[in-house]
Amino acid sequence: MNIVIVNQPLGNRGDEAAHRALVREINKRFPEAKVEVFSPNGNPAILKEISVKNPNNYYNSEKISYRFYRYFVRYILYSPALYPLWGLQPIFRAWINKLKWADVVVCAPGGICMGGFMNWSHVSFLAIAKYYHKPIIYFCRSIGPFSDETKDKKVFKRVSIDLLKHFDYISLRDGKSQKLADSLGVKYHSTTDAAFLDNTEVSVPNEIKAVIGDKKYIVFVPNSLTWHFYYKNTPQDYIDTYYIDIIKHIEQRYPDCQIVMLPQTFMNPSWGNDVDYFRDLHKKYPSNQITVIDDIYGSDVQQAVIKGSEMVIGARYHSVVFAINQARPFCALSYEHKIEGLLQILKSTDSMIDIKDIFADKDVLTKATEQTLGIIDKAMADKSDRTFLRDKAKHIALEQFDNIEQTIRRKCKK
Numbered sequence: 001m002n003i004v005i006v007n008q009p010l011g012n013r014g015d016e017a018a019h020r021a022l023v024r025e026i027n028k029r030f031p032e033a034k035v036e037v038f039s040p041n042g043n044p045a046i047l048k049e050i051s052v053k054n055p056n057n058y059y060n061s062e063k064i065s066y067r068f069y070r071y072f073v074r075y076i077l078y079s080p081a082l083y084p085l086w087g088l089q090p091i092f093r094a095w096i097n098k099l100k101w102a103d104v105v106v107c108a109p110g111g112i113c114m115g116g117f118m119n120w121s122h123v124s125f126l127a128i129a130k131y132y133h134k135p136i137i138y139f140c141r142s143i144g145p146f147s148d149e150t151k152d153k154k155v156f157k158r159v160s161i162d163l164l165k166h167f168d169y170i171s172l173r174d175g176k177s178q179k180l181a182d183s184l185g186v187k188y189h190s191t192t193d194a195a196f197l198d199n200t201e202v203s204v205p206n207e208i209k210a211v212i213g214d215k216k217y218i219v220f221v222p223n224s225l226t227w228h229f230y231y232k233n234t235p236q237d238y239i240d241t242y243y244i245d246i247i248k249h250i251e252q253r254y255p256d257c258q259i260v261m262l263p264q265t266f267m268n269p270s271w272g273n274d275v276d277y278f279r280d281l282h283k284k285y286p287s288n289q290i291t292v293i294d295d296i297y298g299s300d301v302q303q304a305v306i307k308g309s310e311m312v313i314g315a316r317y318h319s320v321v322f323a324i325n326q327a328r329p330f331c332a333l334s335y336e337h338k339i340e341g342l343l344q345i346l347k348s349t350d351s352m353i354d355i356k357d358i359f360a361d362k363d364v365l366t367k368a369t370e371q372t373l374g375i376i377d378k379a380m381a382d383k384s385d386r387t388f389l390r391d392k393a394k395h396i397a398l399e400q401f402d403n404i405e406q407t408i409r410r411k412c413k414k
Helices: 013-029 044-050 066-078 080-086 090-101 120-131 151-164 175-184 206-212 236-253 274-284 299-307 317-325 337-345 362-381 387-413
Strands: 002-006 034-038 057-060 104-107 136-141 169-172 216-221 257-261 290-292 312-314 330-334 352-354
Touching (some): 013 044, 120 151, 136 387, 151 175, 169 387, 175 337, 216 317, 236 274, 236 362, 299 317, 312 317, 317 337, 317 387, 330 337, 330 362, 337 352
Parallel strands (some): 002 034, 002 104, 104 136, 136 169, 257 290
């Protein structure tokens, strides 16, 4: 059996965790299968870093221009008679041959590439797989929002919806994506994040232990946000002030706790380089309680660090996923619908505040800050067993993968 994984996102420890969980699960359930991973225009060094070591796993990355993707998708979906012309492009021809080789195509878990970020490369490889009538699994994704504001956005919306209605199996990881799918008439299965499939036990490296010591600590994962389309017009100072008020509160209420900042993004400035932002924030408010961890540590190590924490305050989606996976209390700062949607599925929205619209008005920001601090205090006081939430998330993820395994075996028999 040949399984091709397309659209692997890079430069984010959360996507790394989801990728490793997916590939480890495939290797376990289909030990005979050859697994080829595509990450178009990805950094080969990052691809190597996140890879799962197995003689049946292969990783590839090539660069193709953004413009080529856009026009390819339009022609392949709406002018298939012109399709052979695209095979004249050598790099694309190689990708096409790989997809023709596949028995099944799996779209790697990740964010809203089919939505707000309008990722043309994302839909390109799915369009090729559709053209060759390959079974397609759209695995553990978020979708939306779509827009009709411009011609490009209209085309992207039409292409995306056409593909979504073609896939053999779709699992969506948050409630808001599922509501959008309902409104579009797209059939899907509800799931949680792919990272819940896996919980690899590793030790915290000695160099991190030396910095943290024996002190209690809170893991804090801010997010600069201005890289995101929703926050492009938001002053960075407003966002920074919100985070600094959180730090000040921890200093006053929990002076015996260190604040450990754990970067999720790495080697990918397009999403906001976390470690640089953390250091800038620390310079802006030089608290002695803050420790910024370097961005060289993988998702398994990050989860080990989180496991030893008092709680997690997270403005990155997977910092919240990691907290749940390690059964730690958390305060989720929901900057995008995927965080809220996950917590809706798990019925845990009381541990979250929606921060999307709090920066437009100072009074709203003040009120939101007070609400955030209340959630933090509640989490710090919560000494209950949190394994029930982790077990629930893992059960849903495994149940969905059981269905996906059945779908793959059924499709590969035809």
